[in-house]
Amino acid sequence: MQYDSVHRGQSRASLLTTERFESSYDTIAQFIGAPSRKNIILYRNTTEAINSVMYSLMTEFKDGDNVISTLMEHNSDYVPWYGLCKEILPKFGINVGCRLAKFDKETGELDLTHLKSLVDKRTKLICCTSASNFLGTKTPIKKIREIANSSGYLQPNGERKSYLLIDGAQMVPNMFTDVRELDVDFLVWSFHKMLAPFGVGALYAREELLREMRPFLYGGDMIAEGKVSLKKVEYNVLPWKFTAGTPNILGTILSAQAVKLLMDFSLNPGQYKYFMTDKILERQDVEKAMKNIEDHEKALIGEALKILREIPSIKTYGPKHPENRTSLVAFTCEHKTPVEIAEELNKLGIESRAGCHCATLAHHYYRLDPPATCRLSFYMYNDIEDVRRACLAVKKICLVLW
Ligand SMILES: Cc1ncc(COP(=O)(O)O)c(C=O)c1O
Structure with missing residues (x-):
């Protein structure tokens, strides 16, 4: 791919990158x-x-x-x-x-x-x-x-x-x-x-x-062309008024492409309707793609909750019913610290995270000492077998008493 900075040059590369960069904003807007x-x-x-x-x-x-x-x-x-x-x-x-x-x-x-x-x-x-x-x-x-x-x-x-x-x-x-x-x-x-x-x-x-x-950040590119003086600075049109300095051009383009990829994976795995195309996201496709992901995640978290709640030494946090929650689950165990569980899971090739997950206020609210839980998170690329494997590993780790 030819690329150069955006909104600055007359070169073909800059014009092309600018177009890709700007249309990424359109994709993101369409997605939500x-x-x-x-x-x-x-x-x-x-x-x-x-x-x-x-x-x-x-x-x-x-x-x-x-x-x-x-x-x-x-x-x-x-x-x-x-x-x-x-x-x-x-x-x-x-x-x-x-x-x-x-x-x-x-x-x-x-x-x-x-x-x-x-x-x-x-x-x-x-x-x-x-x-x-x-x-x-x-x-x-x-x-x-x-x-x-x-x-x-x-x-x-x-x-x-x-x-x-x-x-x-x-x-x-x-x-x-x-x-x-x-x-x-x-x-x-x-x-x-x-x-x-x-x-x-x-x-x-x-x-x-x-x-x-x-503006949150002041500087180059967020100003109206030529409208800068000691008396008055005028700002660029939206959304560039809020895009000061050289932006994360490749990250922006890749983020929009990731949205398209996610849609394709969810709508029709193996077929690419949106990824690497200029197609406008159809609203009913976005809805269908995201409903598929949501339904898939509900099944995953339902299975996770079912297995984890059978483990007597474990306390899970959050709503009981998969309908009311997303596909992550945090838990504590009577016999092991969250870090011990996460380390043992890691040895089994299972990635979890122990800590307060930056939800520090909530961990203090539960008076958790240390303010930590172990958390498993599932996404569209996980299947029910991944969930079973992870939760049964937790079961094994947490049933061992010492
Ligand atoms: C609910 C919620 N808010 C905010 C954040 C912070 O996101 P970022 O680290 O991308 O700023 C996260 C990240 O985990 C999150 O889960």
Whole structure:
């Protein structure tokens, strides 16, 4: 492939790369049902995408406002808000509360009553995961949207509602996602969880918000051509207003191709309808592909839960029923630490992960000491035999008493 930097050169290579780069934004927009590429901003990962929202909105917060997150968040969707409320804004004499909604420790479900009780007319933003990377819980986005809508917060553009930011890192790769149907203001996720290389994460946002929001990063390429002076700097059109500096060009192109590959694998393994083509993603194909993945994952997690729950020394976390969860399961064992289990699984060629999975608040909420669980995660490339092998290995490891 011929390639050069984007938006800069007159060379054939640069023009070609620019076209591929820009059309990758279209693919990503099509995948989540966004109106256009103008709604898609690409960053390094979910974490950076959330931070970008935090920095872009920072100057809009008023003294007495609050932000709500939850106890089941990944640190990516809590620590930026902690930083904003406890470290940054107080330096400017602005006090903004950071509130955390609880979840039910037994069922792993988000406590909507508690969430609602935290919301008031000073709640600028609710930040919530759509699926916990520790509990596997899927959260009811539409109900959370209703709660956000009911706050009456007066946003700078005259809207009266709290904005809703959804951390979709565990949703977009696993479930059909339609941002217009979900009616979210911001959605973030990473492509490395959906067959792409590491290094690209996305922010979807409503166009009217992006138009008014401050850029997160300032510099080259995010400015309107020639419109830079000491008096005034004007910004590029969307989405390039939020793409300062040389972007991750190859990562972007590969992420869009990974989306196409994932669709092809799911729709018709061995046949390539989208991968390496310029085809627009048909909405019904996206829906079918993602429903296939979701159904497959439900079968996998159902089997995992069945085997793990037969092991008396094991406690699994999160919803009991596969319908209400994604295809990962975290557990603790009475006789072994999570790290011991993960190390023994590794010796058997089974990859798991021990630790708090960056869901530190939730691990403390369960008073886990050390704040750790062992987690098995399954994806579209796993089959039921992989699940059985992994869970029976856990059984063997955890039944040994000493
Ligand atoms: C729910 C959730 N949010 C956020 C993240 C952070 O993603 P990244 O490391 O790509 O920023 C993860 C990653 O595991 C996650 O599962």
